[in-house]
Amino acid sequence: MSERKRATVRDLRRDNRSVLLTSLYFDQPRSRQDLSEATGLSPASVSNVIRELIQEGIVVEAGSVDSEGGRPRALLQINPGYGYVIGVDVGETRVRVELFDLMMTEHAKADYPLAPREHGVDVIVGAVVTGLAAVLANGGIDASRVLGIGVGVPGIVEHGPEVLVHGQTFGWESIPLERLLRSGTGLPLDIDNGAKTMSQAELWFGAGRGAQHAVVCLIGSGAGAGIITNGRAHRGSTSSAAEWGHTTVTAGGRACRCGSRGCLEAYVGAEAILDRYGLPLPGDDQESALAALINSYATSARAAEVLDDTARYLGVGIANLINLFNPERIILGGWAGLLLGDQMLPAIRAAARQHSLRHPFAGTLIELGHLGPDAVALGAATLPIERFLNGRPHQRPRRGFA
């Protein structure tokens, strides 16, 4: 066989393998016959690839089902312990590191709260590196068993010759984050914007499952979004698409952390909400202060006014997404988005209805994320999983080097 033919056969095998692995990953356990029907691959191809995957320990048999009039059919599933992945959420209020197995069951977690506006690159890199060692130790997993690390960060992540993070509100300008993290880990790294990693988590496992067109809104201290069109993330020319928090809702309005005025984030981000309220609240961090503000809705006219305004601005921001992108679903997540949505989703929906065109609004579900405030870390951990399913793994990590 010529080298070219050999390469073609190799590519075809890899494609079949990726198609089967992905199909089984999202719907299991299933029999070889189910997989053949679902993927359109011939029974012989399915058998060949599955034999390979079983030999490698990636797929295991998990019982059997009776078939009509024939032999029982073996059910197949992914072996969750084949490998592990780590998801990191670099948020504005904390760094969170979580260790998952291949089927995304959590095995260990480490949390490092950040002081307000304490976002020095060395502080963040230190927290991530400490967290990686902590989850491996607590989970009892050797670094050699980790397929990769995904990191979700605020700001724009540019994937050029080296990964650069532009976090204007974070005070980060062209930070070579991958290179900096290399000082503390030899494991494969994937870095992306936190709202984008959260949207992948909701799309794979949560409120976005099955949607082809969705926008996932992340509200924490600030606001961001991930836009899914035709089942894929919309990134733009330099990956900065979906900087929803810095779209303008009031020309010449409140000053935003980005330097502009009237941005959505300057009204609906937790930092901005607490700032607009302007009075002391119990709790020593933003999360407990925002929860206290929401709890005082019924007893404080000022709290009610600030929160009603927040719901209106959020509705306007969502209406803009509906008119621009015609999504099937808009999913509200992030710790602050979930706190606000829990209490105010009807008011947010009403404001979105008022400010969007009737036809696209009628076709859009607006709901809360299903995966809770950990969805950014979970989503970050899907980055190495995606690489694994697509059959383009990084180099296997060096043994014993976390």
Ligand SMILES: [Zn+2]
């Ligand atoms: Zn802004």
